Amino acid sequence: MLKKETNVVILAAGKGTRMKSSCPKVLHILGGKTILEHVINIAKSVKPKKIILVYNNEEKEIKSKINDTSIHWVVQKEQKGTGDAILKASKNFSDNDDIIVLYGDMPYISIESIKKLFNSKKKSKISLLTAYTKNPNGYGRVLKKNGKVIKIIEELDANFREKKIKEVYSGTFIASGKDLKRWLNKINNKNIKKEFYATDIIHFANLEKSIIKTVQTLNYQEILGVNNKLQLSILEKIFQKKQINDLLLSGVTLKDPYHFILRGILKHGKNVEIDTGVILEGNIVLGNNVKIGAGSVIKNSFIDNQTEIKEYTVVENVKIGKKCIIGPFAHLRPNTILDNQIHIGNFVEIKDSTVKEKSKIKHLSYFGNAEIGSQVNVGAGSITCNYDGVNKFKTIIGDNVLIGASTQLIAPIKVTKNTTIAAGTTLIKDVNTPCLVYNSKEQKQKKNWIRPKKL
Ligand code: UD1
């Protein structure tokens, strides 16, 4: 989209002190992704020649978390200010390149605004992305005289009159590598914060009588940055609101749009209904007529047509077939694959297991590392004993097996098809021919027994 010679510099080395967090600011999560990933995606969508990312070596996790070798990683050892950060990046761009700078804590800059900025560069030495806002607090103000930009003045260094200016600077600009390097080398730290401000390059551009243009963002939200947890929460709200609007317009019924969270990507069919308090995370696919009950949490899962997830169910890394009924209060854990028409009920936990069609596990059960055939019916309170404290073992149950209530299946174990397991059985041996399996237990009765009395 951009000229080949355009590079994007992303500044992400700041200390983020105002977040009051041990997690680097740009790694905080917004809409299921780190703030920095949002900015990198913006940078990538304009297809630059290079993306140069300035980070702080003490926050090594930034590099490992983002894990992107297409990016040129540049270390800024001491956080001396945004100007110093761009100077560190400048070793990676040549004089003929055009440079666009993005701040790693501003995830909502739009691609349209960057395109406008890029077009404006054709008629200027430097173009700045700015916005008009009723509340300019915290931003650098754009100082103009007779319509021409003179300089950017930081909030802390602004006087009473300058603070009233409503045009604020986003931090994003475009200039040639050659001009930028010359201006950067002139910056000093004689200001209240004793930092090398990137914004001072505008002052030096002006001294050279360069043409400085401003381009306004499409809306004020684009310039919202994250400097503290309050701002992060405001940005999260905006993110969720936008997603909710998109989902409603694409036909999803959200019974309570104010209490629905999507931290990832949702692909959906027709007539999907989602009740209040649902959280969807990661990559989620919901087929036609899928219903999700109140308070359910679903992560990275595929749910096929006409399946209903009832209230307060937790599902993670699971594939669920058509026409299933899951929950309420079920817990489907990673690597569980349910075929069509499966019923999973209250307080049933399943992990690392497959269940073939029309089987039912409706009450208070645990299945781990199990292969369950079709039309199996599991009575209440039945469990696999799949772990010896060190290793996990498999349980294999054939088609049409009836498992009586309160059965324990001591793995590794196989039960052939059509077997009936009596209630209360502890199964320790494979069952290879269809039969009724039970443990012989004696029932004893004590006559005239007196209940203990309260002391
Ligand atoms: C900056 C701008 C301000 C603008 C505002 C928009 C300057 C001096 N001020 O202020 O005019 O209105 O953004 O949000 O640029 N960073 C480094 N190394 C450093 C310092 C910061 O890489 O030594 C990075 C930070 O990680 C952050 C970005 O630069 O991503 C901006 O730094 P921050 O301290 O948040 O600047 P603001 O005070 O918000």
Ligand code: CA
């Ligand atoms: Ca900031």
